[in-house]
Each structure stands twice: as C-alpha cells, then as structure tokens.
Amino acid sequence: MTIKVPFKSNFKAKFNKKRITENLGLKIVALVVAILLWYIVVNITDPIITQTYKNVHVKILNEDVIAEQGNTLQVEDNSAIITTVTVKAPRTIIQELGSSMDNIVVTADMNKLSSDGTTVPIECTVSKFADKVESIRPSSDFLHVKIEKRKTIQLPIIITTSGEVESGYIVGNKTPYQNQVRISGPQSIVERVKKAYADVPVTGFTGMISAQADIELYDEEEELVPLNNLELNVTNIKVDVEILATKKVPIYYSVIGIPADGYGVTGEVDCTPEVVTIAGEKSVIDVVSEIKIPGDELNITGQTDDLVTIVDIQNYLPQGVRIADTNTFSGKVTLKAYIEPYADMAVTVNTKDIVFKGVPFGYEAELVGSSDKVEIKIVGLKQNLEKLDVSNIVGTIDFDDYALMNNITEFDEGVYNCIINPELPEGIRADEAVTIQVRLKKNEE
Structure with missing residues (x-):
C-alpha cells in the first residue's frame, strides 16, 4: 500500500x-x-585593567615554628615591605578591591623556609573575588630572613634626667617603681646591650615630678641600640624625681681642750671649705643659717703639733637637709688647728706700780724693803710675745687669791710673802712665781 x-x-x-x-x-x-x-x-x-598597591606589608605565618626551636627571626633588607603589588582584573573587580591595601594579602609561611635558612617565598592573593583576578604579582618574590639563637638578659634600669630645672634648684633622688628590665632577642643584638636607661625631662620644674619614662638600651660605646627585634618585659616605667631648693651656708666650728704643757693654740683654724651648698624643701632650708660642727671634733687636748681632722658634716645636717651635689663635694670638711711651742722672755715690773687687790677690810698694805723693779719670766706664743708692749706691764697682788691658796679665812697684821701677778694679755702667762713681802696693818683711826 x-x-x-x-x-x-x-x-x-x-x-x-x-x-x-x-x-x-x-x-x-x-x-x-x-x-x-x-x-x-x-x-x-568592563575592561581588564591593573591596579598597583605600594608598600604592602608581608604577614609572616607560622612564626612560632622558629621560636619553638629556641631561635629568633629577623627580617633583613626591609623585605617585609613589598614595594609594589600589581593586580590585574576586570575594572569592576578592581573597583571593588579599592585602593586600600586591606584587601591585598601578602604572606610568607615559615614552614617554607629555604634549606639555607635565608629566604621564604612570598605569596599574594586578595581577600575577595580571588577567582576573578587574572594575576597578582609582587615586586619581590622572597622574604629575606636571618635565623639566630635566642638570648635573654636582665639589666638594672639607670634613671637619668634631661633639661635644666629652675635657677636655685637641683635634681634630688630619682626613684623608679621598677628597677630591672628583662631583654630577649637575637643573641648578636642582645649581647650588644650593656645599659638600660629611663630619662625624665625636668626643664622648668620646682617640685616633685612623677612621670612615665621610656626605656632605652645602649651599647658599650653609649650608642643607642634599636628595639627592633628585641622583646622587653616592660617598655616604660613610672619614676618619681625630687626637685630641691638650694642654699649656701657657712660652717661653724669650735675648739676645745688644752695642748700639752709648753704648747699653745694660735687661735687660727683653717676650714676647707668654709661654705657649703645644701639642698632640701624650700621651707626647710630657709631656716638653716649655718652648719655647726661640735667641739668634740676639734679637741686639742695634749697636742704638741697641728691638729688636722676630717669631719663628715652630713652627720650634722638638720633633718630633711642634704649636700646639694655629692659629685663635687663629698660632705667631708678638713679642719686644721695650729699648735706651737711656747717661747719665753723676761719682763720688768716697777714695784711702785704694783696694785693691791682684795685687801682685807680695815687693813692697808705696803711693800716691805723691796727694790724698785722685779723681773718676771713670762711665756706665750712667739707671735704674741713679739706684739707685747713690755713698758705697760703692771703687777698685781691679790689677797683673795692668797687666802684661797693658803686656806686663810681671816688675816692678821703682819708680813706676807705674796705672788706678783703681771697683768698680761690672753695667751701670755707668768712662767714662775715671783714673791714679794707685803705688810698688812690696821688702818689708823
């Protein structure tokens, strides 16, 4: 079909x-x-364009791998900062990323450390839209590092001040709230560190300062050691600094005691220094007019030559007062008392000029058959004897002294052998007792 x-x-x-x-x-x-x-x-x-980001910091990953081995990591040649990172992407993506470096991720993974321990590959990406970025290229491909054994030391913190306080004031005690710092880092750097300082500016201050002071590290040549790559258990500390008023005051001293027989003290004492600068709160030092050294410090008893003694006047400063600058003055004062042997000479006393003292009431005194002149030997320091005007020496006879020396309570008429005491200036005395006969007789009514 x-x-x-x-x-x-x-x-x-x-x-x-x-x-x-x-x-x-x-x-x-x-x-x-x-x-x-x-x-x-x-x-x-939406064309493909490029955006360049400058000075991008490298983030180091798995840094603890180095620390677990007892080592430290140092970044060399400033390679932790990438000069440029170029991103190629559609314009819409570049616009989304923006010009900020926050979206650019640059890393170096310490698990990828080279076999010779000197470089780590640098990897770049973006924090978003990574699948739409055609390329991202850093100007450097490797982070250059130095791996070194870790070392830790502990140093005292030295407190310093900088600047100038107001005129008439000085820096007093400097008290840190912490006096030690622990420093850890690469062995070669840590071994350079010899001193740790904390400085407090004092310009213009007239009272107590309480401040936070940064710790700085220095080497043996007093060159600053950068804190890069070092770890400090504390980077700044609280410090109290006293600012004290100052004042110049004289030193007061005294001499006690008697030199050995035949010697005398000239009265001349050297004090070095004679004036010192003290420091303290202004209200305290305003009432201090002198520093007193007690006589016990300058005791010439039994001396046959000059006495030199060194006295620490800090033992005699009032409470709240100190020596202003112990770097230039230790607080020790040198005292020197001059001792010289006595010289002697003979002087003549005119008997007619003898003065009677303490004549008993109701009596009169007269010399008995004496010569016109009496010679008396006197002693004293040579310099004093040379100044003595022998023509003006007057002799005295004191019946009160006679009664005391001879235990007499009441005089009678009669003849007494009395000592002639020449009137001499201080520092000169009679070396012998010269007597003369004196008759006491009752006054005729």
Whole structure:
C-alpha cells in the first residue's frame, strides 16, 4: 500500500531547509561578528585593567615554628615591605578591591623556609573575588630572613634626667617603681646591650615630678641600640624625681681642750671649705643659717703639733637637709688647728706700780724693803710675745687669791710673802712665781 504525502507538506519542508542553508557563509560571518561585537562591548563596559598597591606589608605565618626551636627571626633588607603589588582584573573587580591595601594579602609561611635558612617565598592573593583576578604579582618574590639563637638578659634600669630645672634648684633622688628590665632577642643584638636607661625631662620644674619614662638600651660605646627585634618585659616605667631648693651656708666650728704643757693654740683654724651648698624643701632650708660642727671634733687636748681632722658634716645636717651635689663635694670638711711651742722672755715690773687687790677690810698694805723693779719670766706664743708692749706691764697682788691658796679665812697684821701677778694679755702667762713681802696693818683711826 502506498501512502502519498500531500504536496503542500513536502513543499513546506523543502522551503524551510532552503531557508536554513541559504547564504550559510554569510550567516556564519554574522555570528562571528556578533560574538566579536559582544566581546568588544563587554571589554568596553568592563575592561581588564591593573591596579598597583605600594608598600604592602608581608604577614609572616607560622612564626612560632622558629621560636619553638629556641631561635629568633629577623627580617633583613626591609623585605617585609613589598614595594609594589600589581593586580590585574576586570575594572569592576578592581573597583571593588579599592585602593586600600586591606584587601591585598601578602604572606610568607615559615614552614617554607629555604634549606639555607635565608629566604621564604612570598605569596599574594586578595581577600575577595580571588577567582576573578587574572594575576597578582609582587615586586619581590622572597622574604629575606636571618635565623639566630635566642638570648635573654636582665639589666638594672639607670634613671637619668634631661633639661635644666629652675635657677636655685637641683635634681634630688630619682626613684623608679621598677628597677630591672628583662631583654630577649637575637643573641648578636642582645649581647650588644650593656645599659638600660629611663630619662625624665625636668626643664622648668620646682617640685616633685612623677612621670612615665621610656626605656632605652645602649651599647658599650653609649650608642643607642634599636628595639627592633628585641622583646622587653616592660617598655616604660613610672619614676618619681625630687626637685630641691638650694642654699649656701657657712660652717661653724669650735675648739676645745688644752695642748700639752709648753704648747699653745694660735687661735687660727683653717676650714676647707668654709661654705657649703645644701639642698632640701624650700621651707626647710630657709631656716638653716649655718652648719655647726661640735667641739668634740676639734679637741686639742695634749697636742704638741697641728691638729688636722676630717669631719663628715652630713652627720650634722638638720633633718630633711642634704649636700646639694655629692659629685663635687663629698660632705667631708678638713679642719686644721695650729699648735706651737711656747717661747719665753723676761719682763720688768716697777714695784711702785704694783696694785693691791682684795685687801682685807680695815687693813692697808705696803711693800716691805723691796727694790724698785722685779723681773718676771713670762711665756706665750712667739707671735704674741713679739706684739707685747713690755713698758705697760703692771703687777698685781691679790689677797683673795692668797687666802684661797693658803686656806686663810681671816688675816692678821703682819708680813706676807705674796705672788706678783703681771697683768698680761690672753695667751701670755707668768712662767714662775715671783714673791714679794707685803705688810698688812690696821688702818689708823
């Protein structure tokens, strides 16, 4: 049985096939052109561009791997900062990333440390849209490092001050609330550190200062050691600094005792220094006018030559007062008392000029058969004897002294052998007892 297809259906199929295949080459060209146009449009509206990020910091990963081995990690050649990182991506992605470096992630994983322990590869990515970024390239491919043994030391903190206090004031005690610092880091750097300082500025102050002072480290040549790569258990400390008023005061001293027989003290005493500068709270030092050294410190008893003694006047400072600058003055004063042997000479006393003292009531005194002059030997320091005017020496006879020396309570008429006492200046005395006869007789009524 034969089935006949209607003429109309056959014609339609042939017509559609003809339409599809007709001008096929032209249609393919049109398709390619359309694709190119689409690509051009896309690139015009969202082209691939580059963005450069400068001075990007490298984040070090797994740094504890180094510490667990008892080592330290030092980044060298400033390689932890990448000069430029260039990102290539569609403009919309670049715009999303922005110009901030926050979205640029640069890392160096210490697990990938090179076998010679000097470099670690640098890896770059972005924090978002990583799958749409065509490329990201750093200007440096490696982090340069130095691995070194870790060392820890402990040093006392030296407190210093800088600047100038007001005139008439000085810096007093400097009291830190912590006096030690612990320093850890690479052995070569830690071994350079010899001193730890904390400085407090004092310019213009006239009273107590309480301040936070940063700790700075110095080497043997007093060169500053940077704190980079070092760990300190404390980086600054609280410090109290006294600011004290100053005042110049004289030193007062006295001499006690008697030199050995035949010697005398000249009265001259050297004191070095004679004036000292003291310091303290202004209200305290305002009432201090002198520093007194007691006589016990300058006792010439039994001396046959000059007495030199060194006295620490800090033992005699009032409470709350101190020596202003113990760097230039230790507080020790040198005292020197001059001792010389006595010289002697003979002087003449005119008997007619003798003065009677203490004559008993109702009596009168007169010399008995004496010569006109009496010679008396006197002793004293040579310098005093040379100044003595021998022409003006007057002799005296004192009955009160006679009664005391001879245990007499009441005088009677009679003749007494009395000692002539020449009137001499201080420091000169008679060396011998010269007597003369004196008659006491009752007054005639």
